[in-house]
Amino acid sequence: MAAPLIKICGINDPAALDAVIRARADYAGFVFFAPSPRNLSPATAAALAARAQGHVRKVGLFVDADDAVIADAVAAARLDALQLHGGESPERAAHLKARFDLPVWKALPVTSPADVAQAGAYAGAADLVLFDAKTPKGTLPGGMGLSFDWSLVAHWQGPLAWGLAGGLTPENVAEAARLTGAPLVDTSSGVESAPGVKDAGRIAAFCAAARGA
C-alpha cells in the first residue's frame, strides 16, 4: 500500500513551517477562523507562504467563511487548496471551486455510516472529502484531537478522493493508515505541545510514522 499524503494543519509560525518542510509533509494548513487558537491573519499567512513556496503546498482552512474572507486569504497566501470545515453545502463548495479555481476539500464529521454516505453529495463539487470526528456542540468544529470509529471509513471507495483526520498522532497514525487505507492523513493538535503551539519533534515523528519509517 502506498504511503499516504500528509497534511500538518494549524501552522502559524516560521519554526513550525520549517519543521513541516524538514519532515517533507505534503501540505501545510493555515487556519483562517478567528475562534481557533491556530488562527492567523492574512499578513502572517503571506509571510509564511513566501517561506513555504516551492517546499510544501498550502491549504487554507475556513469555517462557513464568506467570499471576501476567502479572497483575502487566497491572495495573501497564494493558497493551493481550500479546506471547508463548516456546514458548507455541495452548492457552496462548487461555487468556491469555480470562483477561486482551486481544489476544494470538504470536511465531514463522522459518527455513523449515514455521515460517510454524505460524501457522495460532494462529487463534482469538491475534489476531496476529509472524514473527521464530530466535535461537541459549542466547541471548534475540528482541531480538538478527537477521533472516530475508523472502521466506518475503512478502505472507502467513493466518487472522489478522500482523507482521514481527527485525533491523529505520531502514536496512532500508522495504525489508522493501515486500518483505513486512507490516501491522505491530516493532523493538528496531535503534533502540538499546547493548543496552537506546534512541536517540531512530533511533526517529524508523525511524518515518519505515516510513511511507515
Ligand SMILES: O=C(O)c1ccccc1N[C@@H]1O[C@H](COP(=O)(O)O)[C@@H](O)[C@H]1O
Ligand atoms: O485546527 C483548528 O483549529 C480547526 C478549527 C476549526 C476547524 C478545523 C480545525 N482543524 C482541523 O480539524 C481536523 C482535526 O484536527 P485534530 O488533528 O483532531 O486536531 C484537521 O483537519 C484540522 O485541520
